[in-house]
Amino acid sequence: xxxxxxxxxxxxxxxxxxxxxxxxxxxxxxxxxxxxxxxxxxxxxxxxxxxxxxxxxxxxxxxxxxxxxxxxxxxxxxxxxxxxxxxxxxxxxxxxxxxxxxxxxxxxxxxxxxxxxxxxxxxxxxxxxxxxxxxxxxxxxxxxxxxxxxxxxxxxxxxxxxxxxxxxxxxxxxxxxxxxxxxxxxxxxxxxxxxxxxxxxxxxxxxxxxxxxxxxxxxxxxxxxxxxxxxxxxxxxxxxxxxxxxxxxxxxxxxxxxxxxxxxxxxxxxxxxxxxxxxxxxxxxxxxxxxxxxxxxxxxxxxxxxxxxxxxxxxxxxxxxxxxxxxxxxxxxxxxxxxxxxxxxxxxxxxxxxxxxxxxxxxxxxxxxxxxxxxxxxxxxxxxxxxxxxxxxxxxxxxxxxxxxxxxxxxxxxxxxxxxxxxxxxxxxxxxxxxxxxxxxxxxxxxxxxxxxxxxxxxxxxxxxxxxxxxxxxxxxxxxx
Amino acid sequence: xxxxxxxxxxxxxxxxxxxxxxxxxxxxxxxxxxxxxxxxxxxxxxxxxxxxxxxxxxxxxxxxxxxxxxxxxxxxxxxxxxxxxxxxxxxxxxxxxxxxxxxxxxxxxxxxxxxxxxxxxxxxxxxxxxxxxxxxxxxxxxxxxxxxxxxxxxxxxxxxxxxxxxxxxxxxxxxxxxxxxxxxxxxxxxxxxxxxxxxxxxxxxxxxxxxxxxxxxxxxxxxxxxxxxxxxxxxxxxxxxxxxxxxxxxxxxxxxxxxxxxxxxxxxxxxxxxxxxxxxxxxxxxxxxxxxxxxxxxxxxxxxxxxxxxxxxxxxxxxxxxxxxxxxxxxxxxxxxxxxxxxxxxxxxxxxxxxxxxxxxxxxxxxxxxxxxxxxxxxxxxxxxxxxxxxxxxxxxxxxxxxxxxxxxxxxxxxxxxxxxxxxxxxxxxxxxxxxxxxxxxxxxxxxxxxxxxxxxxxxxxxxxxxxxxxxxxxxxxxxxxxxxxxx
Numbered sequence: 001x002x003x004x005x006x007x008x009x010x011x012x013x014x015x016x017x018x019x020x021x022x023x024x025x026x027x028x029x030x031x032x033x034x035x036x037x038x039x040x041x042x043x044x045x046x047x048x049x050x051x052x053x054x055x056x057x058x059x060x061x062x063x064x065x066x067x068x069x070x071x072x073x074x075x076x077x078x079x080x081x082x083x084x085x086x087x088x089x090x091x092x093x094x095x096x097x098x099x100x101x102x103x104x105x106x107x108x109x110x111x112x113x114x115x116x117x118x119x120x121x122x123x124x125x126x127x128x129x130x131x132x133x134x135x136x137x138x139x140x141x142x143x144x145x146x147x148x149x150x151x152x153x154x155x156x157x158x159x160x161x162x163x164x165x166x167x168x169x170x171x172x173x174x175x176x177x178x179x180x181x182x183x184x185x186x187x188x189x190x191x192x193x194x195x196x197x198x199x200x201x202x203x204x205x206x207x208x209x210x211x212x213x214x215x216x217x218x219x220x221x222x223x224x225x226x227x228x229x230x231x232x233x234x235x236x237x238x239x240x241x242x243x244x245x246x247x248x249x250x251x252x253x254x255x256x257x258x259x260x261x262x263x264x265x266x267x268x269x270x271x272x273x274x275x276x277x278x279x280x281x282x283x284x285x286x287x288x289x290x291x292x293x294x295x296x297x298x299x300x301x302x303x304x305x306x307x308x309x310x311x312x313x314x315x316x317x318x319x320x321x322x323x324x325x326x327x328x329x330x331x332x333x334x335x336x337x338x339x340x341x342x343x344x345x346x347x348x349x350x351x352x353x354x355x356x357x358x359x360x361x362x363x364x365x366x367x368x369x370x371x372x373x374x375x376x377x378x379x380x381x382x383x384x385x386x387x388x389x390x391x392x393x394x395x396x397x398x399x400x401x402x403x404x405x406x407x408x409x410x411x412x413x414x415x416x417x418x419x420x421x422x423x424x425x426x427x428x429x430x431x432x433x434x435x436x437x438x439x440x441x442x443x444x445x446x447x448x449x450x451x452x453x454x455x456x457x458x459x460x461x462x463x464x465x466x467x468x469x470x471x472x473x474x475x476x477x478x479x480x481x
Numbered sequence: 482x483x484x485x486x487x488x489x490x491x492x493x494x495x496x497x498x499x500x501x502x503x504x505x506x507x508x509x510x511x512x513x514x515x516x517x518x519x520x521x522x523x524x525x526x527x528x529x530x531x532x533x534x535x536x537x538x539x540x541x542x543x544x545x546x547x548x549x550x551x552x553x554x555x556x557x558x559x560x561x562x563x564x565x566x567x568x569x570x571x572x573x574x575x576x577x578x579x580x581x582x583x584x585x586x587x588x589x590x591x592x593x594x595x596x597x598x599x600x601x602x603x604x605x606x607x608x609x610x611x612x613x614x615x616x617x618x619x620x621x622x623x624x625x626x627x628x629x630x631x632x633x634x635x636x637x638x639x640x641x642x643x644x645x646x647x648x649x650x651x652x653x654x655x656x657x658x659x660x661x662x663x664x665x666x667x668x669x670x671x672x673x674x675x676x677x678x679x680x681x682x683x684x685x686x687x688x689x690x691x692x693x694x695x696x697x698x699x700x701x702x703x704x705x706x707x708x709x710x711x712x713x714x715x716x717x718x719x720x721x722x723x724x725x726x727x728x729x730x731x732x733x734x735x736x737x738x739x740x741x742x743x744x745x746x747x748x749x750x751x752x753x754x755x756x757x758x759x760x761x762x763x764x765x766x767x768x769x770x771x772x773x774x775x776x777x778x779x780x781x782x783x784x785x786x787x788x789x790x791x792x793x794x795x796x797x798x799x800x801x802x803x804x805x806x807x808x809x810x811x812x813x814x815x816x817x818x819x820x821x822x823x824x825x826x827x828x829x830x831x832x833x834x835x836x837x838x839x840x841x842x843x844x845x846x847x848x849x850x851x852x853x854x855x856x857x858x859x860x861x862x863x864x865x866x867x868x869x870x871x872x873x874x875x876x877x878x879x880x881x882x883x884x885x886x887x888x889x890x891x892x893x894x895x896x897x898x899x900x901x902x903x904x905x906x907x908x909x910x911x912x913x914x915x916x917x918x919x920x921x922x923x924x925x926x927x928x929x930x931x932x933x934x935x936x937x938x939x940x941x942x943x944x945x946x947x948x949x950x951x952x953x954x955x956x957x958x959x960x961x962x963x964x965x966x967x968x969x
Contacts, residue, residue: 408658411658415650460546
């Protein structure tokens, strides 16, 4: 699965897309197979080069990684399948093989992070995926992407460095890089202060990568100016992978050994999550550019995931993990619909998109469906995670009600910003007199509708991700007293 | 077809109908309208076919699937839901006949979208009526809101979109902000949200919180339009009149009061609620709404807005009747849904017919219109008298039962409210009748006749139903009495 991108580097240009898509589909198939195996109750491990776990480089897949892996490869494959028309329009032909190669590198990096059982390897894969995503974002025709990427590059590098410092400190104290081994050995460490410092570095570093409020400033610009299909892919999974590492590292390695760390983590994450949810939703309500609006909303949605994790309870982590999955569905679908719109509309400011529904009815209908899922209307995937989150908040104690109010208020804000889009698309008079705007290419549209319908399907029958999410929560909390 | 299958068919049928209407819309309007009529007639056959089972104390139930552990999509038919579904499906057919006359007479655009959304709204209504637990009910409740949005914003101009925004904003924000937490609270406290006669919350929710939970439900279910969450209903009057007639006098608003009644009877339990002093407040906002909405109606000059405020008041009758918590009053609440539906749909049909025939929308324009449109205004008069509660109309029957319940509970607030609102109803309807029948129209008035035949036919039928309900209400009362059997 990880060697696939290298093959594609050699492909002639016409075949680049086909090769990349095939690789994406294969990796998705492998992820599905892994998830099936995990659902069957086994944890998959693979020791690279035949060295046993504590010494060699190990890969491991349990419920949590299976869920996120499904997400990453699914988003990658879906976006690649739909990518061709949009990419043909945005990227010059001779650069396309490089573009797809970078894409696969990014995919491999993200997948690598998820399956690694080794702290340093996570860093290596993180760098691979980051470098690839810098290239992808800057690869479009939009010159404004360059400053955006520069910002992302600086902040991403700081994040990665912080993470590396933290891992270094832990390695110094425990002498191992393997996560499971680390968890076992950290109990023997006498002086816990360096570990605490390490926990701080790792949390901040990963929060930067995950665009946790207020470390999110790179995200809206990067999403807005990236090529449309790259936005689909990155919005669906890139930040979630960083969050995945954050949650895994913190609960596996630190929480059960450092006394009071649970409270520290909750106290750190919860206010940030709440602030992120409220502030980002409020900003999204007044945003004028469609892509930036959705990007800002992503920051709020990341807040939901972090909020779920910050309960440090079975229900909370289940809700967080579910929201990772469901938000990827909703936001992926939305950005796919945006890519459809962008096929004909060059300017994605809301003021320019008036009356688009009359010209592209299918695209806009899919956009409304995914928007409903983002709001959390019952019958859609978004509702499931919102239900779980509220239930978890109610369990969380006397202040749970305040959090319920936060979640509900931000849902209402989501109604406002989604409905601004809907009213623009359906009721505003067209801003331009351009004729000849018709439906997006079938390939793009089909994938958009597939994702939109998946939003409904997983809203009515969420058994598979739910089992995985519950399994992850149980596994992550397994070491806790 | 057994009753279990009938439940599912009742929900799937309008959905399939919507698809058929959409396809037929490409071929021609006649085929499309045929599809609407066929679907609504078939729905009546399916829904009314369940009546004998219900009369024989049957409670058909079916579970479609489990979404999450403890959270399932399930349907269970009981007398309240049966009555609501029978009412909505029956009036849909009449309303479709009327729609054809109205929409064609007015030359409206986007008629296919109109009929498709109408069918979708009916599917959602059936889901609300037959829901077997709170989660299923919420699912269809939201579907009803969303499917009616395109109907409200039908015209598509700036003012309409603004009103539709109010409509959607209030309904969605209350349901997500208050109704949903109430539902989750019930599931967390009781471990289930199934509708069980006698309630599921006894001993599960402590005393002062019962009142709070009830508040979340009553104001979260904004479709019942208890003040101050009533503003969406006047806003919804920008929709074409058939929408106001069936959805905003019957299906949507009745879904609201139906849900509140259902929550009181099947989630709290009448006896549990009666024993909880903290829930006694519900009487007062309902009484307040009845009086204030009637006063506001007095000041309206637009016919449809007047009818909207009258609806708000009448809906709170149902809420208040349910809140009296006595058997007679609960039966009264159920039959008031029917009586008000017949009367109000007649009034809206008449208002729409006047608009189609003469483009008149204001009350002062109605001078002497009785001579030009005798059939329409006769029906209008019957509807108005039913709103006031004069025999021999349906409104009298339900008022009788609610008053009996109020006496039984020795509830002076309710008694006073009913009497005062009767006077107010008379005060805003009788001048219209006088104007229409006895005053002369202006000399420069443009001559016009009746509305298209389909519209007049529909409103005559509903007027007859209003009269008929006075005499032939036995089966309805018998059916609803099953709910309160065993209560003292």
